[in-house]
Amino acid sequence: MTDIIKDSNRLFIGNDVPTDYQNPNSNLKVHSVVKPLTEEEVIEVVKYANEHNLVIITRGGNTGVAGSQTPFLGNEIIIDLSLMNKVIELDKETMTLTVEPGITIETVQKYALDHGLMYAPDPASKQSTIGGNVSTNAGGMRAVKYGTTRQSIRSLEIVLMNGSKLVLGSKNIKDSSGYNLKDLFIGSEGTLGIITKVMLKLIPKPLYNVTTLLAFDDEVIATETVINILAKGHIPTALEFFDKESMKYSEKLLNKKFITQKGNAYLLVTVDGNDLNTLNNTLNQIHDISSGAVEKLILTDEEAVDAWVMRDYILYGLYATTKFEMLDEVVPINQFAEIIKYTKTLEKKYDVKVLNFGHSGDGNVHTIMIRDNFTDEAWPAVRQGFLDDLYQEIYRLGGLISAEHGIGVYKQEHFLKNTPKANVDAMRAIKQALDPKNLLNPGKIF
Numbered sequence: 001m002t003d004i005i006k007d008s009n010r011l012f013i014g015n016d017v018p019t020d021y022q023n024p025n026s027n028l029k030v031h032s033v034v035k036p037l038t039e040e041e042v043i044e045v046v047k048y049a050n051e052h053n054l055v056i057i058t059r060g061g062n063t064g065v066a067g068s069q070t071p072f073l074g075n076e077i078i079i080d081l082s083l084m085n086k087v088i089e090l091d092k093e094t095m096t097l098t099v100e101p102g103i104t105i106e107t108v109q110k111y112a113l114d115h116g117l118m119y120a121p122d123p124a125s126k127q128s129t130i131g132g133n134v135s136t137n138a139g140g141m142r143a144v145k146y147g148t149t150r151q152s153i154r155s156l157e158i159v160l161m162n163g164s165k166l167v168l169g170s171k172n173i174k175d176s177s178g179y180n181l182k183d184l185f186i187g188s189e190g191t192l193g194i195i196t197k198v199m200l201k202l203i204p205k206p207l208y209n210v211t212t213l214l215a216f217d218d219e220v221i222a223t224e225t226v227i228n229i230l231a232k233g234h235i236p237t238a239l240e241f242f243d244k245e246s247m248k249y250s251e252k253l254l255n256k257k258f259i260t261q262k263g264n265a266y267l268l269v270t271v272d273g274n275d276l277n278t279l280n281n282t283l284n285q286i287h288d289i290s291s292g293a294v295e296k297l298i299l300t301d302e303e304a305v306d307a308w309v310m311r312d313y314i315l316y317g318l319y320a321t322t323k324f325e326m327l328d329e330v331v332p333i334n335q336f337a338e339i340i341k342y343t344k345t346l347e348k349k350y351d352v353k354v355l356n357f358g359h360s361g362d363g364n365v366h367t368i369m370i371r372d373n374f375t376d377e378a379w380p381a382v383r384q385g386f387l388d389d390l391y392q393e394i395y396r397l398g399g400l401i402s403a404e405h406g407i408g409v410y411k412q413e414h415f416l417k418n419t420p421k422a423n424v425d426a427m428r429a430i431k432q433a434l435d436p437k438n439l440l441n442p443g444k445i446f
Contacts, residue, residue, distance in 0.1 A: 001032060004044045010035040010083070021059075021071075021078050028074030030057075035080045039159065039196040042079065046194065047163040049077050055439050056161075058190040060102055060129030064136065065326060066408025068189040068444050079194065081131055087111060088197065094171045095202045096154050101131025101195045108200065117202040120146035122238075123404070124312050131195045137187035139404035141238040141308075144361030145272075146203075148404065150186045155199035158185055158192075161435045169199065184430070189406045190441040192434050209237060209272035210279045211304035212286060215263030215295040219243055219356070222265040223337035226360040228289050229269070230333060234282060239361030240268045240311055241336075246355045246368070249317030250310045259307055262295045267360065268311055270304070314357055318368065325383065327367040328411075329390070331399030336363050342393050343367050350386050364403035387414060407445045416446060 005011040012018060013032040021033050031054055036042045049056050055076040059069045071078065084100040085107070091097075095117060099108060105119075106126035112119045123133060123140035132138070134156065139148040146152070155169035168182035169175070185192055216222040223241060230239075244264045251257055260266075267290075271282050280298075287296045299307060318324050331339050340356055343365075347354040353370035369386060371379050391401060391414040401407070407415045416424060424446050431438070 001034070001045070001048060004041060004048060005034055005036070010037070020062075021080075023071050026072065026074070028071070030071050031075045031077050033078045033080055035083050037083055039084075039157070039165070042081075042159050042194055042196055043163050043165070045077065045079060046159055046161060049439060050161055050163065050437070053437060053439065055442060056194070057441055058131070058135075058194050060132040061104060061125070061127050063125040063128040064132060064406065064408065065410075066136075066189075066328075066402070066406045067410045068135070068406050068408040068441065069132075070409070072409065072443060081195075082129065084196070085129075090115060091171070092117075095204075096171055096199050097202055098155075098197065098199045099130055101134070101198060102129050104129055105133060112202050113205060116205055118205045119152065119200055119202055121149050121152050124315060126312075130198050130200070134186055134195055134198060135189050136404060136406040139359065139362070139364060141240055141311075141359060143359060143364075143404075144239050145235050145237045150183060152201045153182065153186060153198065154201050155197075156182055156185055156195060157197035159194045159196055161193070161437065161440050165196075166193065171199070187406070189408065189444050191431060191444055192440065194440075206272035207274045208276045208279055209270055209304075210276075210283055211268065211270040211299045211307065212283045213259060213295075213297045213299060213307060214267040214269065214287075214290050214293040215260050215297075216265045216267070216292055217263055217294055218292070219265035220337050220341055221292040222267055223340050223360060225267060225290050225292060226336060227334055229286055230361065232285065232289055234271070234286060236269050236286075236361060237272045238268070238270045239359070240357070241340075241360035242266055242268070242311060242314060242357035243355060245353075246314050246357045247310065249321060250313040251317075253313055253317035253320050254310065256310075258310055259299070259303055260295055260297065263293075268307055270308075311357075323371045325369045325371065327369070327387075327390070328364070328402045328405040329367060329394050329399055330362070330364045330403035331394060331397050333361070333363040335397040335399065336360055336365065338397060339365055339394065339399065343390065346386055346389055349389070350382050352382055352386060359403075362403075363399070391418060409444060412445065 057078050059080045081102040085102040086100050088098040108119050122142040123138040133149045158166040343354050355368040358365040395418045
């Protein structure tokens with residue numbers, strides 16, 4: 001390995017591997033950590049791993065919450081792509097931006113905006129990397145209008161486990177030229193290949209965006225209002241739901257109060273476009289639809305930025321103050337209110353505090369199970385019962401176990417239990433064809 005990476009600051013072997021790459025819940029140790037600068041280095045490391053039958057785990061910003069980037073077997077090579085973080089090309093005529101996989105979503109968004117363009121996906125974790133976003137098909141708050149990461153990928157370059165390289169997709173908008181292999185790798189959580197280059201689709205930056213905050217006494221009325229807004233043909237840029245209890249964690253971390261203290265549940269709605277009168281008219285119509293709201297605020301630009309930051313910081317507030325498990329379920333949008341109600345039923349059944357926030361415009365709920373009052377011995381049984389019940393109901397409603405975080409290891413049991421065997425067999429066949437030795441992130445997804 002030292003013949004491939006000669007810089008000691010980019011290669012750590014055995015006892016020299018930093019602790020933050022290890023699994024804190026396991027005594028098993030990784031073989032090595034490699035921080036490549038080029039695709040050529042990635043290829044050489046992959047060939048080395050293949051020759052020595054060493055498992056590879058690819059890592060970027062390490063912000064994943066499903067365990068996809070976590071070592072569980074011992075003796076793995078971790079390829080950390082965070083130093084492959086450059087912009088390669090901006091093509092304004094085709095509105096594409098080609099980048100390395102270790103670049104953060106925050107950097108990409110700022111770069112695009114600085115050039116009068118916008119990268120539409122907006123995951124909450126701004127330090128997550130583009131490679132990680134592709135690997136989980138990250139969604140975020142603008143997915144209701146602009147789609148998930150998948151809809152903003154023009155092309156990928158992938159290194160396979162045998163050391164060969166695939167170039168998938170192109171600058172062309174349409175493609176009916178054979179199998180769509182590009183989409184196969186999006187959301188594959190590092191189990192099929194290693195991303196070394198990504199071509200992103202950009203869009204013209206909208207001239208205006210305006211935001212309204214709707215407060216409700218009852219969270220079911222709030223979630224039912226979402227359906228009414230969408231049913232009238234309004235497609236907001238973002239349509240976020242969160243409850244008052246969730247916002248308290250952001251308030252505590254930031255040491256400031258949310259813009260309103262009225263109500264128990266909120267919808268934060270942003271619309272964008274190039275005609276300000278049309279946008280303001282849209283917000284007025286949304287207010288008319290939201291008859292159950294106890295407060296309706298049209299926010300100034302400064303207030304809107306502050307409100308969105310506080311929404312983003314709910315998760316950071318939870319990390320800072322409590323132990324919890326965050327779920328990532330998605331249901332058809334007409335079942336969003338139903339699943340919120342059901343989580344409250346489980347809250348009483350298992351005597352566990354439940355918070356809900358999420359992307360209500362596309363049916364993606366982040367249910368939070370707070371485990372503060374449970375010992376390490378008591379928690380597993382409570383967790384198992386809660387998840388068994390919740391996921392059974394989600395699938396009954398036509399939903400799925402993950403919208404944007406992936407399966408990893410933490411959702412694997414319920415994914416396999418609720419996914420048709422024929423589907424899982426097809427995934428395993430694809431995995432076997434592309435990675436016959438099962439060396440790329442084994443034990444994840446299935």
